[in-house]
Amino acid sequence: MTSIGTGYDLSNSVFSPDGRNFQVEYAVKAVENGGTAVGIRCKDGVVLAIEKIITSKLLKVGANKRISTVDRHVGVVSSGLVPDGRHFVARARDEASSWRKFYKAPISTAMLSNRLGAYVQAYTLYSSVRPFGVTSIIGGWDSEADIPVDGQVGNGPQVGAGGKVTDVKKGGPALYMIEPSGQYWGYYGAATGKGRQAAKAELEKLDLSPTGISLEEGVKEAARIIYVAHEDSKDKEFELEMTWISSLDGPTKGRHQEVPKELREEAERLAKKSLEGDDDDEEEEKTGEEKMEE
């Protein structure tokens, strides 16, 4: 990287002569060392998964959750500086609850992402703060049914439309990813962290169209992709954490929950099996991809 040490990279909110904000780029570096996180938007739900490197034998097994619930229907997973991720989640929760206080209804995943994008971006504007050292994946299921307004106690008029519009298609799965710059996009499949290149390559092979893979298949693919992305740092052990949000008639009833242990273990078993099968061609692909990055 040129112009490091020229003084334009010492403070946030300062442009270098060629128009870059170095502090944001350095924050991205913090993300690139984090455990791989992926999100998959399936036709009937969203899966979030993260690779947690076991840094010490003394860590309690299965504790130290990294995927957080923001509102009933939204989950967030971050890669990068873990405490920054917690700050991000705290803000997401505040946004979701203040939306509820104002509109008496759950926030849509798109609006939540928009607000968080604005929040993260604000941390690139001032020299008194530093940017977030995380890239966060936000997964949600926006209700497809008419849900009661918060605090609603009756049913409204029994005759006439009662202000309700029927037969409108709405809601569904949503997946967004926010970067340290505050930039965010909607995704069919998102990946960040150390193994993102390998993970992205795998995500691109999936059919994530509205008629594509189901949530349950998504869970298995997410597990497999984390295992594939981990290949490079094989020596380190890791734990897989996964959550999902299904449609209202699916297994989680529109709520963000941890993937049940049995299903997760089954997905891990399949992931390990598939790795044993095609170890060699996996390696080749990755070396090609890695060059593209820098």
Add this chain to the structure above:
Amino acid sequence: MFRNNYDNDSVTFSPQGRIFQVEYAQEAVKQGSVVVGLVSKTHAVLAAVKRNAEELSSYQKKVIGIDDHYGIGLAGLASDARVLSNFMKQQSLASRMTYGRPIPIERIVNMIGDRAQTNTQHYGKRPYGVGLLVAGVDDLGPHLFDFQPSGMTYEMTACAIGARSQMARTYLERHLDEFQSSSREELIKHGLRALKETLPQDKELTVDNTSLAVIGLGDEAKGKIEPFKLFEGQPIAAWLETTFETQQGEREGAAEGESMEVDQ
């Protein structure tokens, strides 16, 4: 001459994405004397070495009880720990006041984690210069958490922080499988032995320089606990005696093998 320009404040990332001020704060933890913590299925134990400024002075405070159901052990800046412990006490009382419920350990740990994170992202603040081990009991059983100046918190089965704590961690790793099923007394002994590992050759654990705290699920029905209790001075004499008397013989034999692995 090389000078690191990226370490003046906690709002500057280095080109590698590191925050040096936070990393320096972690060093302050290593300056403090050691604290060891470990959990079994029924108990959590903290053990710490206290320093004194000079022979005639008193010893520092290493363990603070926060509420009936939990307490902390600290390594690093004691005054930062006091700020955090006051905050924890307030939150704990608030939980008992508003819900009639002892605050769940994970939640209070996350609260101080979030507070510490704020200090690493805003100019004019500095990271806390203290590491904590939080040991307590709640609905889900006994817990041990490690808190670091970065705002990072981990739930552990056993942990040691402070000067030369690597020695203790090595001991803990080696006996990790025994803790789960340990009795209260066995767990205390493991804690003291791990603590002993960190001492230089010429130093011993004494009733004056050792702090020990125990918290556990009570024998009685659900909801009853053995409250967090700090033992110092004469009350721990018996533990020190039984732990190291019986150990003496075994230690001579094991010493060689151990020192090879400990080396890092």
Add this chain to the structure above:
Amino acid sequence: MNHFPQAWGRPRDDVYGAYNHSYLQMTGPKQHTQSPIVTGTSVLAIKFKDGVVIAADNLASYGSLARFTDVKRLRTFNDTTVVGFGGDVSDMQYLDRLLNSLDIEENYYPEGHRLNAQNLHTYLTKVMYKRRSDFNPLWNAILVAGLDGEEKPFLAYVDLLGTRYSSPSLATGFGAHLAQPVLREYVPDEKAAENLTQETAVEAIKKCMKVLFYRDARSLDKYSIAVITKEGVDLKEDEKLENQSWAFADRIRGYGAQVV
């Protein structure tokens, strides 16, 4: 018509004399709610050996007008507790949203530490007492029914003053006068509640709902009833009073002018 828009539509001074401003108190202390507006009537509950039965009718009155007839005044919390609201309906909705956000916050942590009925009642007590101390009360009388920390049946009351108490059977509003004596026949003390069966408890509540419909002019024959046990909450929101008999009515004397 004159050229002073602020006077348009007002009584003309030349016809009615100058307006007497002393009727419009512009000074004096700031005032919050002085009375409830849309109201729900009694909530009843009784403990039995395995849990609690709670009921409230589905009416929200606007003064003496039966304004809304499908109002659900029993609200479940985290599938283990039921909160029954009497009094102002909009304050009930506020509290419902408050409990909703509390439930969302509690579920940030997926494992353990669920707030039980006792925790929830303590919380509501603090909310109600805080608001009354601000001279801005939430105009409700509330019953909290569920299980306590030891999974024993729990039932307690809290109202707009922050007053709290507990008893094997409880009733708010009119029910405190008309239903409570009946319920006490079933459970005079905790001991009796420990021996009461679920069937008898439900029967007692239904009997009292009927008594209340007979004598409380702000009540309805459609009601909600919930049974809370270790297995969870069984809430029915569209029940109808059965086997009504108004035969006693023509013997009633004492309300207004008697013609006989």
